[in-house]
Amino acid sequence: MRKSILLFLTALLAATPLTAQTGNREITASAADTYAEKQNAYTPSFRIDGTNARIRNIILLIGDGMGQGAVNLGMYANGGELTMTNLKTMGYVRTQSANNFTTDSAASGTAYATGVKTKNGYLGKDSSKVNIPNIPELLAPLGYACGVVSTDDLNGATPAAFFAHQASRNAKEEIWADLPASQLTFASAGTQSVFESMPLSTQEAIKKRFTLVYDPADPAAAGSQRLVYLPPSVTQDRGDYLPATTQMAIDYLSARSKKGFFLMVEGARIDKSEHSNDLPGTVWETLDFDKAIEVAVRFAERDGHTLVIISADHETGATILSKGDPAQGYVSGIFASKSHTPMMVPLFAYGPRSREFSGVQENSDVARKILQILGSKK
Numbered sequence: 001m002r003k004s005i006l007l008f009l010t011a012l013l014a015a016t017p018l019t020a021q022t023g024n025r026e027i028t029a030s031a032a033d034t035y036a037e038k039q040n041a042y043t044p045s046f047r048i049d050g051t052n053a054r055i056r057n058i059i060l061l062i063g064d065g066m067g068q069g070a071v072n073l074g075m076y077a078n079g080g081e082l083t084m085t086n087l088k089t090m091g092y093v094r095t096q097s098a099n100n101f102t103t104d105s106a107a108s109g110t111a112y113a114t115g116v117k118t119k120n121g122y123l124g125k126d127s128s129k130v131n132i133p134n135i136p137e138l139l140a141p142l143g144y145a146c147g148v149v150s151t152d153d154l155n156g157a158t159p160a161a162f163f164a165h166q167a168s169r170n171a172k173e174e175i176w177a178d179l180p181a182s183q184l185t186f187a188s189a190g191t192q193s194v195f196e197s198m199p200l201s202t203q204e205a206i207k208k209r210f211t212l213v214y215d216p217a218d219p220a221a222a223g224s225q226r227l228v229y230l231p232p233s234v235t236q237d238r239g240d241y242l243p244a245t246t247q248m249a250i251d252y253l254s255a256r257s258k259k260g261f262f263l264m265v266e267g268a269r270i271d272k273s274e275h276s277n278d279l280p281g282t283v284w285e286t287l288d289f290d291k292a293i294e295v296a297v298r299f300a301e302r303d304g305h306t307l308v309i310i311s312a313d314h315e316t317g318a319t320i321l322s323k324g325d326p327a328q329g330y331v332s333g334i335f336a337s338k339s340h341t342p343m344m345v346p347l348f349a350y351g352p353r354s355r356e357f358s359g360v361q362e363n364s365d366v367a368r369k370i371l372q373i374l375g376s377k378k
């Protein structure tokens, strides 16, 4: 009896958005479910985790929009485990921007890239529009090779926060034009056609400072000193682009610096799926992002001097897990929003000094700690 009522309610919820009047705010919720194929979840040895070993490399992985909801959906759809949830160090990140309780990806990306909170929409500039140095600009002069990988376009807010200085995240041409003067050694994101739609002068300036390839197997990539790799697509037909390019970036940066490297990897489309309340997309993108995390954690395990930090720039969709059957790869969830929310996002870390990232911290604190670790003389 109870089960049939529940099934009826679920069907009703799935068929029609649930609308409730709370005070003067209307909240519309939509429900959906999906099945996922089980993928590997890696568990490292924890031999180096939390030790005081010297850190040469830091890999920061940002799941755009990846709040508790996306992590829960991905984990239970994958039989109850992910590489990120197999880690032992956890914290929370508060994401508020300088002028808004609910941040956007530009302000939070800037906080992660510079250690300074700014206004929504700003990239690499503080609230009074003064340029703030980003992690690559601060670490490259010390000898670190720096890179970004994203499933967004390269001008997307999160990757752009690590090389551009613009008061508007929508200033697409100006953002691409900031790339040649950046301190990046490796950049890969969308796409070939976006690049080719830029003014010829910008394309030429980028090609002067970087070797540019559209195929990772292009022989020009191997002998290059600075590389931009632009795939034909970063949407769901991209195959294993994100984990494969994470590995490519690690190999490329390791080979080009004796000092060490900093790499930012973004799973950009968890957010985009949540904006459209696409539950299968949210699960698929979270699982794909976890494959890139596995690549990073496996490298950290082999290397012994690499710290991996996984978090998000903000939550999106007020996404929750409502039902599941991990053995079947089944999850059902509800979105209570089509926008970003101000909720704290989870953080996972693995490697030496990982414990410094536990507890509750601001998004800007994460960047400050990264700079403190790699910038110190130790």
Ligand SMILES: [Zn+2]
Pocket (backbone or CB within 6 Å): 065, 105, 271, 272, 275, 316, 340
């Ligand atoms: Zn968003």
